[in-house]
Amino acid sequence: MSKRDEKDEILEQAVAMKRWMVEIRRDFHQYPELGREEFRTQEKIIRLLDEMGIPYQTNIAHTAVVGFIKGKHEGKTVALRADMDALPIDDAKDVPYRSKVPGKMHACGHDAHTTILLGAAKILNDMRAQLKGNVKLFFQPAEETFGGAESMIEAGVMENPKVDAVFGLHVSPEMPTGEIGLKFGQMNASSDSIKITLHGKSTHGAYPHSGVDTIMMAGQVINALQTIVSRNVDPRDSAVVTLGKINGGTQGNIIADKVEMVGTVRTLDPNVRERVLERIEKIVLQVAEAMGGSGEVLRKKGYTALINHDEMVESVKANAEALLGPDKVKIIKSPSLGVEDFAYFLQEAPGAFYRLGCRNEEKGMIHDGHNGLFDVDEDCLEIGVALQVKNVLRVLGKE
Template identity: 70%
Template sequence: MVEKSLILKEAEAIKNWLCTVRRDFHQNPELGMEEFRTQEKITTYLQEMGIEVITGIANTAVVAMIRGKYPGKTVALRGDMDALPIADRKKVSYRSKIEGKMHACGHDAHMTILLGAAKLLKGMEDRIHGTVKLLFQPAEETIGGAKPMIEAGVMENPKVDVVLGLHVTPEIPVGEIGIKYGQMNASSDTIKIVIHGESTHGAYPHGGIDAIVAAGQVIMAAQTITSRNIDPRKSAVVTIGTITGGTQGNIIANKVEMVGTVRSLDPDTRRTVLHRLTEIVEQVTKGLGATGEFIREEGYPALINHDNIVDIVGENGRQLLGENKVKIIKDPSLGVEDFGYFLEESEGAFYRLGCRNQKKGIIHYGHSDLFDIDEDCLSIGVALQVKNALTILGEEDIDEEITGTDSTAY
């Protein structure tokens, strides 16, 4: 049994406050770029702590600064804010009050953990060398709110040296974390393919150019990209999700539109897939007398962790929770996470925080209308983010210097 660290004790001392904050967020979910109440609540909490707050960035984002007494590095901690358009079916006192909206992916917990970390770090600022930036980010589920925040300069002045993020997961029991070296989440691109033919009577197909037949050939050819153009040791997915074309059963279709998604785990694979798709759409349709148009809507980049920062998270997890409480995630996810934008700007790591509790029935995955967390994970997340930030700032001994927190103040 690992001896409980003082940082973890401090985080546990504010558990009631954390639960109150999280449940308020959970009852009042807001969708991406609509997080106005959420922004106001976060700002109020931070101001009550005496923390410098910056708003007016990327619409509903909140940035806060904890400036240590001494110069040093800058570490950023990120928490996403937005909910999902899902009706909450849980039978709990804190279920969503907003019809058709729900924190079904744990972002209420992420904001709460970041506020808890802010509370503890603010109490240590006289001993800290460097700066901690708190990034409350909107619209992770939709447009990728990390990108406009970066474009607004949140990673500068002072320049962020290391950025850290976490995500609660019911795949891991509460009291444990999951770390992943290297590639963790895929990049995503939305693709649209438009094929133009020439309509004619279905009884006389030679008089036209069948856009549906051309579309079928494009779909089949596109499926060869992952099997014949991508190194089998790497991963990519090409999915066509919708197809629309034709007006009547006895008319050769003159136009087909298809929409799909491309997922990949590294930039080179991403470029290869998109290049081959462009060639296939243009050349296959040309060979059939039609014309093809390939349109790409760029999505999130791949989330690729920096191994040296993952080492820090893993070691801190073992120190706080125990040697066997840190799980190595072997396989990357082809789901997306816009934290990858931050990792393009600085070193950093993203990790999983266990929130599962079988006995309490907390077993439902993210984006489920029954999703919930074991709130014990809140204190654990706070302690980990605080210890990670302190380690990066070179304050590895500060855990032994904490004299105690008056939990009644919260």
């Protein structure tokens, strides 16, 4: 059998599972669960793994499930990851599989990701006697909220046996079904939440000279913070400083003695990340002091930047071109300033994260993620399954 025939055979197996996968995906879609609350989702995954005869572990990272396929022959270990949490959004679609849970919806495609991993598991498990190595199946909670990837890593999922390569995907409503998006190097930004508190002195509005006005102070701080990107960051680098919430004062005729501001910082380079945060702290403290008050900055460290390993991207590229044709593989030029906690897996092992086209204008699948009208063209499921299987086989090989 030629390599081309083998690739066709794997895709044919995925296509043959289409109805099974659609039923699974639509069930997940009707019963979405938020991060660390994926109990029903976990139960369904367990039930399906039991039906396949795939062993698994569940006593890790809240609702995570880690399946394990042991090949007949010794070799490397490859991990495949799917996030499985939903978003706190009302489902606005008029479809039979619309969410049955008010205020919760799979608006980012994690139901499709989980289904694709189950489909890949089914094919790989059926060919385990030919595998030279092992496959770990990471069903991850809380990608949208608490960073379930980091919790899974802390629980030891990358060890025993040690993971040699890891692959993940994300459906992309910007790309038509049948296309794959690849990014070498940096693909997603890091994020940090910041809370700025300014302290002054309250007094009657008729006697401003007797107080320290934190409203005025906040205005100066906000203006100064916007100079960080334009004057402290190399124009060839990327950084975003956003203040999305401000609160202060009690009455219109009283000088406010306290203002709180909450925002985010997003960067692509770790050195730029620390430099921006350092400048934020200095500006807040020094502007506040210059105006007779004081300030403090509380940083909550968010996701790290997602940086693909180029050799693994090349591997996915070769598989995707053979499976779909070179014209269907698109190289993404610019990284996204959105975040993705698959980044933590890539800090532990070589791997690649890529985009799976799911847009279909004829079917009305045209809406962006995190939108109440978001949906995926289910024809992307079989493509995702076949490509993930091929990614595993390129690392492990077969007898």
